Amino acid sequence: MNDELVPHRGRVVLCTLRYSDNLGDGVIGDCMEFLIKKQRPGFDVEHLDMAGRAGFSAPKESRLGYLRKILFYACPVPMRGTAFRLLWPLLFEKRMAHACGHAFRENVDALVFGGGQMLNDVALNFPLKFQYVAKYASQRRTSMAMAGVGVSSNWSKRGLDCFRGALSSPLFKYVSVRDERSRNTLTSYLESRTSEVAVTLDPAIWSSEAYKVVPREKSVDVLRVGFGIANPEELATQAQGENFSAASFDSFWLDVIDGVKSLNCKIVLFSNGAVEDDTYLRQFAAKLKSVRPDVLFEVLPRAERPHELVSQIAGMDVIVAHRLHANIIAYSCSVPSIALVWDAKVAGFCDMVGRSRWCYHSLTDGARVAADVEQAYKTGVDLDQQQKLKSICLSKIEDMLGAVGK
Template identity: 25%
Template sequence: MKVLVFCEADGKNLGDAAIFQGLESLLHGNDLTKMMLGLPIKSSVLHTSGTTKGRSVFAFLKRYTLFYTTVTLLRLLAVKSLNLKSTIRNIKKNDIVIVGGGSLLINNNYVFPLSLSLITLLCKIYKKKYIILGCSTRPIDSSIAKSCIKYHVSNAAHIYMRDNLSINILKDYFNIREVSFIPDLALFNSIDIHNRDGNNIKEGRKVAINIMGRTTHGAFSKKNNIQKYKSAISETISFLVSKQYSVSLFTTGEDGDEELMLELAKATGLNSLHPKSTYALFDFIDGNDVIVSTRLHAGIISIARCKGVVPIIWDSKVKGFFESIQYDGQSIDLTDIDFSTIYTGIVNASPLKLNIDSYRKEIIDVIKK
């Protein structure tokens, strides 16, 4: 069967790349074509990571919702028009369309909402069914973005969200009754490891700490949270080294995380990795026993690779995922983080075994129908 997938797998976030690879594993034997849901990174004329002046202009424009939305729509159409023919051609030639997975049902400056509306319209025109698969959402303040996403979710043939929080939001905010659960698609990058040496980590085992840098929004946009996080990680490293643990640092490929990782690596003398591919990330995780994860997909991939995980909870999507898979290990809230809670989590960490075969069969049956 031919399947068209709208996703973010071609971006710099290796978590999104791992999601698509998991989907390829889930739908093994089917012919998959992928297309970017949002805008290519270099295409953004309102790119905000440059000068202070540029960020000020961006902030000014956002105050005027209608004008900002119009500019974003024009930008989106300008980029999408370059590949509109290929989008239409792919929708027409494929048997079914999948949107997912990841945090796609959100308002990221109107780009995803407007893109989702366009996909919905084209699927209706060419009479193609689409499935929302392995996605998450959050409450949306903008009435325009909310209307776009409601239009998209209301016309989907099937909806599978990756956490219970997102399921409840679709039901409460968008009045969508038929919503099912599927774990994050990156979990389908799983391997089988037999005869592991016990369940708990022991002194001398390998621990890798996933580092997340400052962001433009959320908990990691606040200076005091970043400082508390850095202090806790630094103290944890010192304590683990004193206890003869082998410790290393890594990111999941986001450029914004590399700076803090290198700063910590230089201060502590630890080895570090800023992977450029999912294969490098998988190999690195496979070489460790316990992963202290900050980025969501550092934890998800580690679970898929049969590693003990100590997740740092800094966002509702992270909390929602680990609650949805009934994670029974120790998680650490960012507001309560310190080296003692991290160390306790490391000592008690053990691989979490998930039965994902039932989800595989269900999704394949849905697509066939």
């Protein structure tokens, strides 16, 4: 398609969580850049991390970030928003100013907020950051757009004010979300934009192309089954009201592993790269070795860059995972996945791609999940549907670029 396009000149600032150690966010950023450049060869894409990070953290820095999260978990839920608001000018505002100043150091044609569960309000974290970046762009009269984001229904009054104020700007030219549920949620908050919110797919469904994934040669003898391990406490912080615990997750994964032992498979444990996930993964692996000494399994090293995570997932025959982007990357790479629903966004993606059959909602379903692993592999991914959905995603990127005049 690029061969038919005339090279364009332009500069876009792409605001994502690109340098998060939860590498699904980095995959989103890379795929958004890939799609913009696919439609506009010659465009310069400047990344702006919504948390103000300038690069991926070294392991030591990531562990310090995890310690800060532990302190955040210890704060009573009703007080978290107030605590974040008080800490904002001390810990975040200066860093955000520096990051925005760097991203906007040259002429910018458009600011694009790209992908992820960006319209989400956990203790005002995203509302304050989103508002700050949008205001920075508005002061420079820069056109803005939002592409393929997820929307949560947990907005506080202050969060609503932040998001609504930013999105109501006349400089905001285009809004698309990544599933129908997100559209319904957003339009319930922003009635004035009801007719303007488009539905697309998460940009990470282009992971395979963005990272030039070479399809794995499938084994007919031994299935390589990947279990994507996530930290239950981290998921509980984001999931509304869910009471996850290490004990309940341990029990679930042991049930799954007990169930697949009868298959001729290789068990592989991996995480999406977040330090909190990897910490729990190592703890569970130690427990697994202790309580199931007869089970042979492999623990993958923690991926430190998005391309490493994509490579790990693409190397599986089938995966079982909580994290949304483990499932999206797998889908892009034609690796069947069984999605473990801990938040509506996971079910929303499966609905969009026709894989609701392969969703499980309860931590008591371990044995049923295990029983479905072989069938999921045999059924595979509907490649015709996959290509249709990728084309829809690409067409919405074109619509977005047209809306901002590029």
